[in-house]
Amino acid sequence: MKNFASALWVETLKMRRSKVPLFTAIGFSMAPLAGGLFMVILKNPEAARAMGLISTKAQLLVGVADWNAYFNFLAQAVAAGGMVLFSIITTWVFGREFSDRTVKELLALPTSREIIVAAKFIVLSVWSILISALIFAVGIAVGTLVVLPGWSGELLGVSFVNIMGIVLLTLPLMSFVALLASMGRGYLPPFGWIILILFLANLSVILGWGDWFPWAIPGLFGGVAGPRAELLGLHSYIIIFAASIIGFAATYYWWRNADQAR
């Protein structure tokens, strides 16, 4: 346990000293700001007409300007953006050890490789959850500034659970990103993976098989294609759980057994 606390301290220090948390937080903050802009446009039809394409896009995404529509927009942004953003964080946490060639300093230590990998997953998860919570908080502030109608405590609670549910379903899938960053020894393979997975997730939803495809499930949970209860079943949660276990097991196996010859 003592070694585990040390490994957590180490991973947290690396995160604190990096600029990646700042950049990812700024990047993700664009979602509530963009949502706020759409709401402003929707509340003022004259300005919406004057803005042309942006106005049309805003109507397509959210429809009416109220808290419910705004939280739905945020959920969709977290579902799509979270997959990308959390992948960037995971890629950095694992991939940097290879691009900085520091992985060899983590292998022959009294702190086991398993503990180091676990600490990495925990730190990147906490980091991702905190950024998501920040986005939710920024969203509330932006919505309040825009003076949206339809606020209620119940809506706030439901929306928070919805967004955090998306986050918690997305995070375990990052094990595959960690595996690819490790196997590929750097940043490029996981970025290729993200593009592929986003394409396949969209395709699976279009074809109506999204509830069977792990990487489409967080988006469906967030309501990107309709009410969650109609789109997801127990099998969807089992699949995402099983896929995550495979991803974690493969990552641990790789760190324990792969030759570190570079």
Next chain:
Amino acid sequence: MTYAIETNNLSKFYGDVRALHNVNLRVKRGEIYGFLGLNGAGKTTAIRALLGMIRPSEGNVKVLNQVIGPHGSGPWAQVGHLVESPAAYPDLSLRENLEISRRLHGIKNPKVVDDVMDKLSIASYADRKAGTLSSGNFQRLGLARALLHKPEVLILDEPTNALDPAGIVEIRELLISLARENGTTIFMSSHILSEVDLLADRIGIIHKGELIEELDAARLEELRARQLVICTRDLEKANKALSDFEVISLDGRIAIKDSRAVEAPETIATILVNAGIPPTHLAIEQENLEEHFLRLTK
């Protein structure tokens, strides 16, 4: 006898490429073992195998009498290492990089970081980001990390790389004092023969993945010894004239290792002149490690 480092028929294959083949190393406790080889000879592969970073295709590795692996397990609390060029987190300070090592080694006393920085003369750079350090100080950081936990065994890959001449002497003296005063076992690879020659108690020469020779202390002493090499027009007569000395016949020359001859070659010249066979060549030579190594690896 238990060894600090022991490999038994250690082999490593990458597909059809044979990186190591039946390497049997025996490094005694407290010994400085020089591991010599050309680039690509298998030095770093062997070092990675010693540290559990790669799995042997055949054979096994023992460090401090513990079999390394599977899954990279080993007596790592007692082993310090530097593999190839050192690496560090560039956005962390030198102190923070060492602090990471301290924590991962489970060392409670935070003072060890200051101590090792003083020992490696890098304390003045403690708060500099590692990414901004000169290559020499970066190398010192790597060595500091290897020494931080006062290991019983040090496994160092090219430890004096990137150091200036003063730094090389400083690190050499540090390693010698660790071995002689603390009994630390040092296994160091190098392609700088003079460096190994000055440091090592024993030398292993690896070539194309095979340990082709191990030189013990006596043989090393022999290689380090100087000799007086003599040429005359009549070698047989010269041999007789120098019967007071142990004369070694070389190819078309003779040599004497006796210190009376090496320290005072003019005495030998006088003897030969008086015998009517003046020397045509008289020189003090050293069959150095470099010549020996080159001959072996040709």
